[in-house]
Amino acid sequence: MSHSKKAAIFNKDEAKVNWHDKALWYVREKRDNAAHGVKGWEYLRDTASKIKGNVLSNLDNYLIEFEANAIKNNIKVHWASNAEEHNKIVHKILEEHNAKNVVKSKSMLTEECHLNPFLEAKGIEVVDTDLGEYIVQIAEETPSHIVLPAIHKTKEEVDELFQEHLGTNPSNGNPEYLTNEARKHLLNKFIEADGAITGVNFAIAETGGIVVCTNEGNADMGAHLAPVHIACMGIEKIIPKEADLGVFLRLLARSATGQPITTYSSHFNKPAEGTEIHIVIVDNGRTEQLSREDFRSSLHCIRCGACMNTCPIYRRSGGHSYDATIPGPIGSILSPGKDLKKHSSLPFASTLCGSCSNVCPVKINIHEQLYKWRQIIVKEESQPVVKKSILKITGKVLGNRTLYNLVGKSARFMLKYAPRFMVYSKLNTWGKARELPEVKNENFDTWYKINRKNNG
Amino acid sequence: MKVGLFIPCYINQLFPQVAIATLELLEKLNIDVYYPNEQTCCGQPLGNSGYEEDSKGACRLFVENFKEYDYIVGPSGSCIYHVKKHFDILEQTSEVIKVRNNAFELCEFIVKILGKTDIGASFPYKVGLHKSCHGLRGLHLGSCSETMDSHYSTEEDLLNNVKGLELMSLTRKDECCGFGGTFSVFEEAISVKMGKDRIQDHLDNGVEVITGADHSCLMHLEGLLNRNEEPLKVMHIAEILNSTI
Amino acid sequence: MGRDAILKAIQKNKPSLIPLPEINLDAFEEPIDLLETFKEKVALVGGRIIALDAIKNIDSEIQKLYPNASKIISCIKESNLGTISISEKTNPHELEAVDLAIINGEFGVAENGAVWISEDNFPIRVLPFISNDLVIILNKEKLCSNLHEAYKLISERNRTFGLFISGPSKTADIEQCLVIGAQGAMSLTIILV
Numbered sequence: 001m002s003h004s005k006k007a008a009i010f011n012k013d014e015a016k017v018n019w020h021d022k023a024l025w026y027v028r029e030k031r032d033n034a035a036h037g038v039k040g041w042e043y044l045r046d047t048a049s050k051i052k053g054n055v056l057s058n059l060d061n062y063l064i065e066f067e068a069n070a071i072k073n074n075i076k077v078h079w080a081s082n083a084e085e086h087n088k089i090v091h092k093i094l095e096e097h098n099a100k101n102v103v104k105s106k107s108m109l110t111e112e113c114h115l116n117p118f119l120e121a122k123g124i125e126v127v128d129t130d131l132g133e134y135i136v137q138i139a140e141e142t143p144s145h146i147v148l149p150a151i152h153k154t155k156e157e158v159d160e161l162f163q164e165h166l167g168t169n170p171s172n173g174n175p176e177y178l179t180n181e182a183r184k185h186l187l188n189k190f191i192e193a194d195g196a197i198t199g200v201n202f203a204i205a206e207t208g209g210i211v212v213c214t215n216e217g218n219a220d221m222g223a224h225l226a227p228v229h230i231a232c233m234g235i236e237k238i239i240p241k242e243a244d245l246g247v248f249l250r251l252l253a254r255s256a257t258g259q260p261i262t263t264y265s266s267h268f269n270k271p272a273e274g275t276e277i278h279i280v281i282v283d284n285g286r287t288e289q290l291s292r293e294d295f296r297s298s299l300h301c302i303r304c305g306a307c308m309n310t311c312p313i314y315r316r317s318g319g320h321s322y323d324a325t326i327p328g329p330i331g332s333i334l335s336p337g338k339d340l341k342k343h344s345s346l347p348f349a350s351t352l353c354g355s356c357s358n359v360c361p362v363k364i365n366i367h368e369q370l371y372k373w374r375q376i377i378v379k380e381e382s383q384p385v386v387k388k389s390i391l392k393i394t395g396k397v398l399g400n401r402t403l404y405n406l407v408g409k410s411a412r413f414m415l416k417y418a419p420r421f422m423v424y425s426k427l428n429t430w431g432k433a434r435e436l437p438e439v440k441n442e443n444f445d446t447w448y449k450i451n452r453k454n455n456g
Numbered sequence: 457m458k459v460g461l462f463i464p465c466y467i468n469q470l471f472p473q474v475a476i477a478t479l480e481l482l483e484k485l486n487i488d489v490y491y492p493n494e495q496t497c498c499g500q501p502l503g504n505s506g507y508e509e510d511s512k513g514a515c516r517l518f519v520e521n522f523k524e525y526d527y528i529v530g531p532s533g534s535c536i537y538h539v540k541k542h543f544d545i546l547e548q549t550s551e552v553i554k555v556r557n558n559a560f561e562l563c564e565f566i567v568k569i570l571g572k573t574d575i576g577a578s579f580p581y582k583v584g585l586h587k588s589c590h591g592l593r594g595l596h597l598g599s600c601s602e603t604m605d606s607h608y609s610t611e612e613d614l615l616n617n618v619k620g621l622e623l624m625s626l627t628r629k630d631e632c633c634g635f636g637g638t639f640s641v642f643e644e645a646i647s648v649k650m651g652k653d654r655i656q657d658h659l660d661n662g663v664e665v666i667t668g669a670d671h672s673c674l675m676h677l678e679g680l681l682n683r684n685e686e687p688l689k690v691m692h693i694a695e696i697l698n699s700t701i
Numbered sequence: 702m703g704r705d706a707i708l709k710a711i712q713k714n715k716p717s718l719i720p721l722p723e724i725n726l727d728a729f730e731e732p733i734d735l736l737e738t739f740k741e742k743v744a745l746v747g748g749r750i751i752a753l754d755a756i757k758n759i760d761s762e763i764q765k766l767y768p769n770a771s772k773i774i775s776c777i778k779e780s781n782l783g784t785i786s787i788s789e790k791t792n793p794h795e796l797e798a799v800d801l802a803i804i805n806g807e808f809g810v811a812e813n814g815a816v817w818i819s820e821d822n823f824p825i826r827v828l829p830f831i832s833n834d835l836v837i838i839l840n841k842e843k844l845c846s847n848l849h850e851a852y853k854l855i856s857e858r859n860r861t862f863g864l865f866i867s868g869p870s871k872t873a874d875i876e877q878c879l880v881i882g883a884q885g886a887m888s889l890t891i892i893l894v
Contacts, residue, residue, distance in 0.1 A: 008645035017649060023877050025628070032601065038812070040728040041604040050722040057719040060711040073860070079703030131883055132874035148874065155876045175878040186884055191797055207860055217830045217870040217885020224827035225793050235707065240721055242856065246849035247724065249865075250812070260742060260813035261848075261867045264830075264885065269860035272826050273789060283707045291714035310602065312632045316649050349643060351636025351650075352504060354593035358602035371542075374506035387642075391507045398465070398497040399513020408469045415470075429641040433648040434679030437470040444468045444475035448491050452479075 002345035007317035021315040023151060028309040030258025031359065037260075038250065048247050049363035052300035055238055056290060062205040062238045063281065069208025073270045076278045083113035086282045090115060090197065090230055091122055093278050097228045099124065099195030103186075105212070105219035106130040107199030108146055108303055109232050109282060112325045115197075126197075127189045129218035131182055138165045144319025146326055147256045147305035152318050186218070196222030200233035200279070201302070202248060206241045209269035210279065213252065213262040220266055229271070230278045235286050236299040248302060251361035255304040289337045294372045298333045300362040307356035307366055313349055322346060329356035333369040336377065344381045347373035408443060415439045459489045460525030462518075462559070464535045465497035467671055474671050477698040478531040478562055484698070485570060489529075492521040500538035504637045508545055515546055523551040527569065528559040531694045533591025533670045536561045541594065561595055562694055563610045563669050573613045579699045580620030584663030585611055586654065586677070587630040588670035597669065601629045611669055611693055618696060624661045631657075635676035651680045658688060666690045726849050735811045735844040736893075742814030743891055746868030747881050752841065752893040759892055763803065763836055766890055770800035770834065776823050777805050777838055793827040802832035806891070808843040810851045810865065816891060817855060819863030826862050835869070835886040841893040 011017055035041045055062060067077045078093075080086035086109075094102060102119065104110065104126055116126045116137075128137040132149035136142060139161055143149030150158070155173030162168040162178055166185050171177045198219045202211040210231055212219045223229040239248065253259040271277040290296055308314045308328035319327035324335040324343060332346035347370045356366040378388070397403045415423070416439040424431040441447075459482060463475040482489045498518055499511030518539065522528045530536050539559045546552050566572050587609070591597045598609030615623050634640070634650025641647075655677060658666050666688060668674055674690040681688050743750040753762060756779050763782060774796075775783030780803050787796070804823045806816035816837050818829060829835050845851050848865075855863070870885030881887065 004643045004645070007643065011645040011649055014649070021653070026877060035604055038604075038729075039731045043725075043728045047722055047724055050719070053719045054721040057716050059715055060708045063708065063711070079707055081703045081706050085703055129884060130874070131872045135874065148877070150874055151877070153876075155878070158875050173876070175875040175880050178875055179872060179880040179883060183882065183884060187797070190884070191794055209860060215870070216872050216883035218883070220830045220864075221827065221884050224825075224830065235711070243724075243849070243852045246847070246852045250848050257873070259746065259867075261746075261810075261815050261865060263746070263867050263870055264864055265815070265867075266862070266864040267860070268862055270862070272820075272862065281703075281707070283703070283710065287707060287710035287714050290711065293716070296716065312634065312650050313643070313646050316646050316653075348506075348639070349646075351589065351632050351634060351639050351647075353589035353632035353636070355589075355600075355602055355632070358593060358600050371504065374504070375508050376506075378506035379509075387505075387638075391502055391505050392510055395499075395502050395507060395510030395513060398499060398502070398511070399517055401494045401496060401517070404465070404496045408465070412469055429644045430679070432644060433683060434651075434676065435682035436679065437675055438682075439470065441472065443470075444463050444472040445493060447472050447476060448479075448493070452491070 001323070003317065003321050003349040004345065006321035006323065007349070010318045010321055011316065017316050020152065020318060024309045024315045027257060031255055031306055031309065034254035034258040034260060038254065044247060044251060045361055045363050048251055048361055049300060051239060051244055051247060052362050053297070055240065056236070056296060056299055059235060059238065059290070062240060063235060065205040066203055066208055066238055069206070070279060071208070073208050075208065075271065076276065078278060078280045080280055080282045080284070082284050086113045086232065086280055086284065087115050087118040089280050090232070091119060093228060093230055094119070094124060094195045097195060099228065101189070101192050102126045102195040102197060103129050103189055103193040103222040103226065104197040105199065105214060105222055106133055107197065107232055108326060109199060109234050110197065111143065112284065113282070127186070129186050129189065129222060130214070131179060131216060134182060134186070135161065142320070144327065145305060145308055146303050152320065190221045190225050193222060193226045195228050195230065196226035197230045197232065198223055200231050200237050201252070202239050202245060203233055203237045203279070204242050204245070205238055207269060209267055211245060211265060211267050213265050215263045217264055220264055223268070224272070227274070228276045228278065230280065231268070232280045232282060234282055234284070252302055252304055255306040255359065255361040285338045289334070292337065295333060295337060295369055297364050298330065298369060300364050301330050302362055304361055306359040306361065310355045310359045312353065312355070313351070317349070322349070329366045329370070330364065333366055333373060336373050340377065341381060344377045347377060412439050412443060457488060458526050459487050460522045460528045461489050461491045462495065462522065462528050462530035462535070463491070464530060464532045466675070467531065471671055471675070471692070474531055474692040474694055477692065477694040481575070481694055481698045482529065485566065485572065485575065490525070495521045498535045498538045500535055501637055503538060503542050508542065512545060515543055519546065519552050519555045522555050526558065527565060528555060529562055529565045530559070531562045531669070531671065531692060533561045533588050533595055533597060534672060537590040537594035561591055561597065561669055563614055564595060564597055567610045567613055574617035575697055577697045577699050578619035578701055579696045580701060582622045582624050582662055582664040583615060583696065584624045584626060584658040584661065584666050585615060586633060586666055586668035586673055587611070588668050588673045589632050591669050592630055614693070614697060621696070624663045626657050626661055628657055633673045633677055635673045640676055647676070648680065651676050655680060655686060655688065659686065663688065667693045667696055669693050724849070729847060729849065733811060733846060735846060736841060738811040739809050739814060739844050742811065743868065746814045747871055748814060748868040748889040748891055750891045750893065756894045759838065759894070762892065767801050767834055772798055772800045773803070774799055774828065774832065775803040777803055779838070787824055789824045791825055793825050796825060796828060796831050799832045801834045801836065802828050803836045803838065804829060806837040806839040808845060808851070808854055809839055809891070810848060811844055812847040813867055815865035815867035817851060817863060817865055819858065820861045829866065830885040832886055834888045836890045836892060838892050838894060
């Protein structure tokens with residue numbers, strides 16, 4: 001189903017749309033406040049963007065350097081071309097450790113690879129330990145936002161879910177109570193776990209280390225209690241030097257939630273005595289995106305979610321309307337590269353207002369890439385006949401002054417004289433909730449001819 | 457200075473009063489202004505819909521019509537932005553480059569090129585400024601709420617000099633109204649909701665007249681206002697600046 | 702399998718080399734009071750900050766703050782409150798019920814209220830996360846203004862495991878309501894000496 005159809009369904013409950021919009025706008029405002037507190041913010045964004053530009057232009061060498069340094073530090077490195085390889089590698093590592101109970105912190109990559117169902121089918125329990133992810137997991141849903149996975153759920157809905165799955169008492173959606181109940185439940189899961197999976201926020205070529213950021217502490221609880229820690233990363237997570245983290249960590253949390261930094265920014269360089277760290281480096285379509293000059297910089301993304309919080313369409317359509325692992329503006333330029341047909345409506349789910357590009361901490365020109373995807377989609381994907389023919393004819397009309405005069409005249413005539421029931425028919429989507437412009441008098445061409453005889 | 461007046465197709469056909477106000481305003485400012493009468497459209501509706509290829513005819517015609525002028529001035533930020541940004545699909549002849557460089561949105565032309573902010577207008581109403589996205593984030597007519605640069609606004613500079621006009625502050629300074637060209641029909645539900653929310657912000661802040669430098673946004677908002685019979689009017693900024701009430 | 706295919710694809714698809722930018726740190730410099738800013742940011746991120754005149758007073762201070770803590774691990778020699786002793790050999794699972802951990806912090810970062818702590822400060826990695834409450838002792842002279850400075854300070858460290866910790870564990874995953882105490886420590890107190 002297209003974004004517009006799903007969004008229209010989401011919009012049937014206007015109160016919920018208002019609630020969703022306000023919740024995310026609040027995050028956008030927190031981001032603004034946090035950014036205002038940093039001297040040189042725009043320069044910081046600019047620098048981050050340039051570092052990412054350098055990374056993509058030297059990605060193979062950085063990955064090789066990263067691997068060599070990681071191996072030196074006793075970290076095991078694996079490479080996966082696609083989701084299937086990734087899932088098999090993770091499973092194999094877990095199998096070697098005879099791991100049956102796995103805790104996983106937030107990783108959009110493992111969502112993208114559909115790791116959970118793969119492991120579950122092999123008899124391994126996977127518990128998502130980020131509270132938001134835990135909520136969507138027990139609800140058997142997918143995250144609707146990359147930083148706030150359960151932002152689409154009200155506290156009352158969470159209350160009901162917890163009653164059903166954790167046996168909690170009804171609390172009218174008391175967040176403290178619910179969080180604390182989840183804490184107790186998840187502590188048992190951490191203690192039982194024989195394997196931990198995390199994502200990777202940054203992988204440093206120079207040191208072979210990785211940085212994982214969380215607010216809850218769930219990545220560390222998992223990684224330090226289980227005998228094996230598997231960290232999964234897309235190839236684009238590499239940064240050249242550890243000092244570059246100064247740039248990225250200053251931007252990440254401020255852009256994401258308005259915090260000056262996440263509670264925990266953990267730097268893993270060597271496994272603890274008696275434990276293992278495995279890093280799985282994944283392509284899964286990224287090298288293909290790298291080949292597309294116009295869309296390459298989408299790989300700069302550090303997954304802060306700021307473009308979602310600011311997007312007036314995302315806020316009013318909900319993450320699930322995008323039907324993609326990564327929703328919102330950034331998802332709308334990443335997803336078509338993976339499956340053009342499935343995601344062909346996403347680049348049109350935008351007014352090209354450009355707010356996304358302005359908040360992006362790594363300055364991805366998101367709205368310009370949406371425009372570029374549109375040009376490709378109308379060529380490669382079959383378009384609704386009516387839309388296509390109208391636009392093709394429009395092109396002819398606008399390129400020809402005689403046709404333009406004719407069409408202008410008849411459109412004005414229609415608007416002025418056609419009976420209301422004809423104008424506001426089913427075919428007129430504009431007119432469902434809006435009046436058409438009132439045609440008052442002659443057009444400007446005619447006015448000009450009459451009133452400015454000497455010119456033109 | 458020879459100025460070519462660019463009147464976007466929908467303004468020509470549906471909002472001639474905006475075109476007239478623009479022309480009269482430029483004449484008041486003693487500009488030698490011409491209206492090339494073979495003009496049609498900048499091609500934006502096609503480009504934004506993915507049919508950039510089919511817009512080349514319109515783009516070429518635009519260049520043909522305006523190549524002889526020192527400046528091309530139009531009362532629509534998004535059309536001017538399209539000329540400047542997306543005429544890269546044409547072969548970059550000296551004529552195309554000239555047209556792209558010399559195209560200006562009306563307010564920007566008055567403030568930046570003519571160096572004027574007070575043009576002797578008066579308009580005794582409470583006005584809310586809708587900062588249209590392409591003018592704001594594309595042409596940089598003002599600072600954007602997202603970036604940390606110091607505050608400026610070309611339209612505010614002009615409106616603050618209009619006698620009697622009270623510029624009202626909005627809660628969300630520069631959120632999109634949801635027009636977005638064909639977005640307004642292909643994503644009808646969201647488009648309408650965005651427009652309603654923008655209008656509510658103006659209502660909440662005591663606005664009597666919504667203005668802006670892009671009449672396509674205003675057309676969308678006006679369509680909603682008229683359907684819902686809200687006590688608000690929309691006027692293009694050229695109409696306010698040309699007003700001596 | 703993966704590795705060669707990925708590297709080959711990158712070589713084929715990457716743009717020509719774009720230089721790594723020089724970072725001009727002057728752009729971020731502003732005259733701030735390090736201590737005051739740090740205190741303000743620790744409070745902002747939900748932490749508690751206490752300045753003591755002398756390190757010898759820490760035990761009474763900690764007891765005042767955490768009167769009910771009984772299972773206490775102290776990793777600093779200046780405190781005698783420890784009731785459980787641990788070493789590198791301790792099984793991390795045994796720390797499940799720890800009430801309070803007391804550790805040294807290496808330095809604080811004024812712009813975000815974070816403290817750098819590393820494996821040198823606690824023998825078991827999970828300790829600062831699994832302990833119900835956490836106290837970090839920090840020398841008030843050891844503050845830097847921002848993360849750029851911070852990374853210079855740790856550039857020569859022995860890289861095993863370390864982290865910036867900024868306030869207690871928290872979440873806002875239920876309707877954007879901030880709740881302190883998610884999966885990590887429920888409270889963080891920084892004692893400046």
